[in-house]
Amino acid sequence: MSEAPATLKKTGGYYGTSAGCCKDARTWGGRTLAGIFEIAEAGGKKYFFRLTAPDGTVVAVSPLFNTIKAAAAGITAVRENAATGLIVDMSRSRRRPLPSGRLATG
Structure with missing residues (x-):
């Protein structure tokens, strides 16, 4: 079963999805998007x-x-x-x- 893509939302200065959140939306898990x-x-x-x-x-x-x-x-x-x-x-x-x-x- 495939997971639906996460939606990026900014809340309180952080970008968050169902997969987690980060301060800078251009990086995710230490990798550059x-x-x-x-x-x-x-x-x-x-x-x-x-x-x-x-x-x-x-x-x-x-x-x-x-x-x-x-x-x-x-x-x-x-x-x-x-x-x-x-x-x-x-x-x-x-x-x-x-x-x-x-x-x-x-």
Whole structure:
């Protein structure tokens, strides 16, 4: 039986899940995480998420969502699609995607 993924929540300055808690959400059990999705409120009961690298660099920012649940669903969609998504170069060089995810020139 597989365990449901833990949800990261910040409470009293600590990030916690069903698996435990830590002071810095970028490390878990002494290991650095690959990235972190952070849900934030944009005001007016709108929410967005951002993906940050281990060094804190913001890698991506979502559009606004009406609920936290919708923002979490957006994170799930990104997580499910990012690993299998093709890289398509839409620049002037007109490169075409290869099945491996590398870009071909010409």
